[in-house]
């Protein structure tokens with residue numbers, strides 16, 4: 001049995017576009033994901049977040065479910081297009097939804113953890129010269145974040161400026177898999193820079209407002225990368241893949257500079273870094289209160305002369321989830337140790353960890369998701385080992401509370417510990433929810 005620290009935060013996580021639905025309600029206007037998901041061929045079977053889990057209307061039921069499971073904290077995201085449906089036009093009705101949600105959480109002693117941006121950029125922002133490509137996006141974002149701090153500030157103890165800047169920039173403007181679906185690496189780095197800059201400016205605004213009892217941080221998706229062999233060229237491939245996935249975001253935030261090796265590599269591809277202005281890195285690296293870590297899997301690479309990063313993925317030997325991601329709990333331990341050693345002694349939260357498996361409701365109405373229980377248990381063991389060695393890990397949020405819109409995969413991939421029947425919107429606690437309830441109650445895991 002492994003006991004967790006007394007105040008360890010047991011949470012669950014979701015995001016606005018993935019669960020809320022009600023995309024035209026109370027003044028909300030389209031986000032880039034509304035338009036992207038409605039674009040032919042972009043999502044599985046043309047799935048969209050139009051209805052999703054209908055959480056906008058069912059939030060009381062969903063908070064009740066969280067109470068039943070016993071979660072101590074709930075990480076959700078706020079939909080920017082509900083708060084500012086048009087540039088400069090605040091929509092109190094949109095804010096009221098989040099006030100109602102936070103009230104329900106606080107009534108049940110569930111700590112709200114709010115992500116300010118989880119990819120649903122308002123379409124009006126994108127229509128103004130490409131959203132995050134426009135340096136004005138920093139100003140638009142700070143106006144949005146400041147209004148949230150004014151209206152919800154001290155009711156939310158944990159504020160997360162951004163969810164996964166890597167996905168919101170590289171995956172979205174460079175690789176093209178996510179909205180807005182651009183495939184231009186220079187654009188990806190410009191978007192990444194403006195997202196990081198908006199993070200720093202929002203932290204500065206948060207500090208000036210002196211919001212009692214609340215903390216602010218950022219959530220990064222981090223993927224430990226291992227060389228396929230001890231060959232020097234494979235180690236170089238791993239260095240570049242690590243820079244691509246991790247250091248390009250960790251270094252500016254915690255070291256106040258972009259990594260030299262990646263600047264050199266990228267300069268051959270994108271030319272001048274003329275979008276980086278005097279003082280930007282000082283802003284990006286303003287001190288934060290915690291780091292959110294989203295961990296799912298690791299990468300293994302071998303040298304590939306032809307590829308931009310000189311790296312080619314090599315499949316790992318471990319079992320895989322429905323997403324095809326190798327299950328590697330020990331890599332979570334390696335990641336946390338590295339962050340502690342090379343980047344920060346600040347409190348960390350695992351703000352997302354979870355897995356998609358083939359879930360089905362059996363005759364008796366149960367969902368026997370033993371693989372998900374195993375996945376979460378093994379990653380909690382890795383987390384516990386880090387804590388035992390003095391690691392400053394303060395909490396763990398399962399991705400996800402409930403099955404939801406899994407971006408390009410639509411509703412075909414289920415990550416929830418609560419099953420959602422999308423025909424009826426019925427929620428069913430999977431065995432993993434019942435197991436997680438026991439973990440929280442005992443503040444420990446049996447193995």
Ligand SMILES: CO[C@H](O)c1c[n+]2c([nH]1)[C@H](O)[C@@H](O)[C@H](O)[C@H]2CO
Pocket residue numbers: 015018163164167221222294295296297352399406407415
């Ligand atoms: C490599 O996985 C990424 O870090 C990642 C995985 N996930 C995420 N980021 C996003 O934050 C969530 O919105 C996804 O639903 C979730 C599951 O795919």
